[in-house]
Amino acid sequence: MIPECPARTSEARNRTWCHGQTAESNRNRSGLLCEIKSIIKTESFTEHYDLIPGKELGRGKFAVVKKCVKRSTGLEYAAKFMRKRRKGQDCRTEIIHEIAVLELAASCQRVVSLHDVYELPSEMVLVLEFAAGGEIFNQCVAERDEAFKDEDVKRLMRQILEGVAFLHSKNVVHLDLKPQNILLTSDNPLGDIKIVDFGLSRMMCNSQEIREIMGTPEYVAPEVLNYEPISTATDMWSIGVLAYVMLTGISPFLGEDKQETFLNISQINVSYAEEELQRLDKAAVHFIKSLLIKDPKNRATAEECLNHPWLQTHEQNAAKETVKLKSVITSIPEPVSTGISSQHTEEEEEEEEGRVTEELLVMSAYTLGQCRQSSEKEGLTPEQKAISKRFKFEESFPALQEVPGEFIY
Numbered sequence: 001m002i003p004e005c006p007a008r009t010s011e012a013r014n015r016t017w018c019h020g021q022t023a024e025s026n027r028n029r030s031g032l033l034c035e036i037k038s039i040i041k042t043e044s045f046t047e048h049y050d051l052i053p054g055k056e057l058g059r060g061k062f063a064v065v066k067k068c069v070k071r072s073t074g075l076e077y078a079a080k081f082m083r084k085r086r087k088g089q090d091c092r093t094e095i096i097h098e099i100a101v102l103e104l105a106a107s108c109q110r111v112v113s114l115h116d117v118y119e120l121p122s123e124m125v126l127v128l129e130f131a132a133g134g135e136i137f138n139q140c141v142a143e144r145d146e147a148f149k150d151e152d153v154k155r156l157m158r159q160i161l162e163g164v165a166f167l168h169s170k171n172v173v174h175l176d177l178k179p180q181n182i183l184l185t186s187d188n189p190l191g192d193i194k195i196v197d198f199g200l201s202r203m204m205c206n207s208q209e210i211r212e213i214m215g216t217p218e219y220v221a222p223e224v225l226n227y228e229p230i231s232t233a234t235d236m237w238s239i240g241v242l243a244y245v246m247l248t249g250i251s252p253f254l255g256e257d258k259q260e261t262f263l264n265i266s267q268i269n270v271s272y273a274e275e276e277l278q279r280l281d282k283a284a285v286h287f288i289k290s291l292l293i294k295d296p297k298n299r300a301t302a303e304e305c306l307n308h309p310w311l312q313t314h315e316q317n318a319a320k321e322t323v324k325l326k327s328v329i330t331s332i333p334e335p336v337s338t339g340i341s342s343q344h345t346e347e348e349e350e351e352e353e354g355r356v357t358e359e360l361l362v363m364s365a366y367t368l369g370q371c372r373q374s375s376e377k378e379g380l381t382p383e384q385k386a387i388s389k390r391f392k393f394e395e396s397f398p399a400l401q402e403v404p405g406e407f408i409y
């Protein structure tokens, strides 16, 4: 059971929020929000929460996430411990931004909710709603019988798009949408999705262009690699990759190494001939094709995706059929219901103390790559799956030419 994010007290709101401030003014030049409403507590975290021993939920580049229980209520949470200094630099501003984005999305069910914030001498702790089902990554790399069914993918993709549409309506771009950052409230039965990790997210602004080289190689859009402006469409590319991976277990642009992955992305070298795609509903392939388009302007938006025929429920399809039938009977022109704009055609320090290594990265890439042929999937050992599960896209790199790790930042 996911605990509800309780309403904040007016006291909390008044103490730290500048009245009359808009999201527009609450933003610095690099698209980071700099004001938060939450009270940052400085008392001892462990006085109020018990950490569950051995329950590390995940680990990223500068964060460790642990399961904890609030003493006063007995409710479970996920505590994200974030280092304030990273590679010798003070990163408190980035953490404040992450908190601010979580606050901005507090009313959105599809985004993990923030319960509490603590500041320790060298870390900040974000106490988050606990997503007990873990990352959807696990099902993405699983054998076919444990992997998502097509109907599951549809439901989860609808939920992901609802979350992304909400964020985009608030001018927030996530910029790191990938299976490790999409969690589930439960895995058996399959629950609902929760979007996490706003560490790379940015606020978009009309007058200001954001160009940054960051993201995760397999999911990064061509404009990021070309150092062209980033927009909400950048997230939509990642949604296209995500849909491909969730439906097939294949990472569409993954190459032997990062250079090859980047080349595949910038050349839109994606195969629609894979056996796993052939068995899919044509509408699912059309959905992916409407997103994996080089020019960001031509990609479907989150709202358009939600109206795509692939994601319509049986009831919605039935309702449309009824409308069609009526329109034929009364000779009224049929309503257009694709929802996809006309230009979309078919053609179209861790840091982890050295534990995250290039070798793991290669193993993980290999593991996902192995999913490409269904016959080869049988060859996956539990160890390989474990490695791929543990794998995190970690290291930063200053230049695209020298790609030491798996994280662009």
Ligand code: ADP
Pocket (backbone or CB within 6 Å): 057, 058, 059, 060, 061, 062, 063, 064, 065, 078, 080, 112, 128, 129, 130, 131, 132, 134, 135, 180, 181, 183, 196, 197, 198, 199
């Ligand atoms: P990072 O910025 O370091 O990638 P994330 O916020 O993505 O940090 O968290 C790292 C991992 O911790 C996630 O990929 C996930 O496995 C786990 N995790 C994060 N938040 C939660 C949560 N609310 N509930 C359960 N697990 C979580």
Ligand code: MG
Pocket (backbone or CB within 6 Å): 060, 180, 181, 197
């Ligand atoms: Mg993450």
